[in-house]
Amino acid sequence: MTIGQLTTEAVSRWGEIWDEKAARMLVLLMCPRKERKIMELHGDMVEHGQPVLTVFHRPRQEAQLLEKQGFNPRDASFQFVDLSSPDLGPWMQHLITNEHWLRSSIEIVSVPFSMNLPSQRSFETQRILCFRHPSLPALEKYYLPFPPNSIPGKCFVSLPRRQAAELARQQAEVLGVGRLEKKPTITEIPASQKPTPIVTSEAADPAANMDDMMDGFSSNMLAEMTNDTELQEQENVALPPSTPPVVEQKPVAEHAFIPLPPGAAPKQDNIPEPVEETPDEAAMIPASESIPIPEVEPEPEPEMSEIEKEFRELVTGLLAAGVQPSDMMDDPRWDSITERASAAGFETWPVFLELAAME
Structure with missing residues (x-):
């Protein structure tokens, strides 16, 4: 595939994206060989309005012509770029601003016939713009065995985004550089597919057509006369007498209630009404005098055991003696009585505290 072939097939390939009237130009980019892959994808990072067509060329037998100019062809990759003139700025902006590419012009010259190249085809010398990486030396002439648009090889096409394409078309219309016009497509229909006029029986027999028209006119007249007669009969039918509507009368009250103003209402004292007790309720309430009050009987004191009486007498006697x-x-009787109390199950300590507190 070549750039020339893509340009010829551009309308069928890309339709409205391609503007035939847009001004296009061809430039040569010279980059280090290690950066060729980056240049192949350069279009993905650039906003442009028209398709950009690129192709790389590697000098072979014509490389010696570049070496005579002091340029080593193995150090660089040569890329021919066919793009719209308004897209040149966005395409080269990053390379010139950030990577400091250099701009110059170069002559594209046909290889001399003395080299006897088998695929050689002469063309006129043309001078185009050349952008090169700052690490590469300048080059005055670049030799090709055929025109730049006919370089065979793998072409890279960068299509614009839809918004960028629309913006580019608007700018082109404002500047008058190119206008996108849709071409009307005209298709010729062969004679075998042309429709043939259909001849009806009415056109073939005008007398029969006239008779049918007269019969239809007579039938229409009879139908209209019948409809008029039916309408007149409907108008002469007497309508039933209309009865007056019955109006319901609301009953009138004999005595009208007239509300008094708020201040005119008679004041009534809130006097509690006496409540009369019925004989049954009086009989159910017993008199307070008839209720007997039970007498409180003192609780019988528990009987003391002999050991408790003896312990109490001992403690009381000692307290009385001071x-x-x-x-x-320390009293000799204390040990004897406490031992016997423990054997009998009597707790002496609570009784001792009780008697000591009473003293």
């Missing part, structure tokens, strides 16, 4: 509670345990 012995202190803390000194009572």
